[in-house]
Amino acid sequence: LVNDLDLKIIQNNGSALLPWTLSAYPHIDSLTQPAVRGIDRVNNMEQITLKNPSAGNFQIKVNGHQISQGPQNFFIVYC
Numbered sequence: 001l002v003n004d005l006d007l008k009i010i011q012n013n014g015s016a017l018l019p020w021t022l023s024a025y026p027h028i029d030s031l032t033q034p035a036v037r038g039i040d041r042v043n044n045m046e047q048i049t050l051k052n053p054s055a056g057n058f059q060i061k062v063n064g065h066q067i068s069q070g071p072q073n074f075f076i077v078y079c
Contacts, residue, residue, distance in 0.1 A: 002068060003064070003066075003067050003068065003069060003070070003072045004041060004044075004064070004065040004066055004067075005044075005046075005063070005065070005072060006040070006046075007019050007046040007060070007062055008048070008061050008063075009050070009059065010058065010059040010061060011054075012054055012056040017037065017050065018038055018039060018048070019038075019039075019040050019046035019048050020035040020036070020037060020046075020048070021035060021037070021038045021040045024042055041065070062074060062076070
C-alpha cells in the first residue's frame with residue numbers, strides 16, 4: 001500500500017473508534033473470522049460505523065502513515 005492513510009473518529013467522551021478490519025492471514029481459521037476494529041495497513045478504503053450515536057460533535061481524523069509521495073488527496077463520505 002502506497003501512502004497509507006489512517007481513519008478514526010473521536011467521540012464526545014474522548015474515546016476513539018477505528019475502522020473495521022479483516023484478517024489477511026492466509027489460513028481458513030483467520031479468513032473466516034468476523035471483522036474487528038483496528039488499524040488497517042492493507043486497504044486504501046476504510047469504514048467506521050456508529051450505532052446510535054449520542055448528540056454532539058465528533059472529530060474525524062485522517063493521519064498519514066508512510067506517505068512516500070505527497071500531498072495525498074482523500075475523500076470522506078458519510079450517510
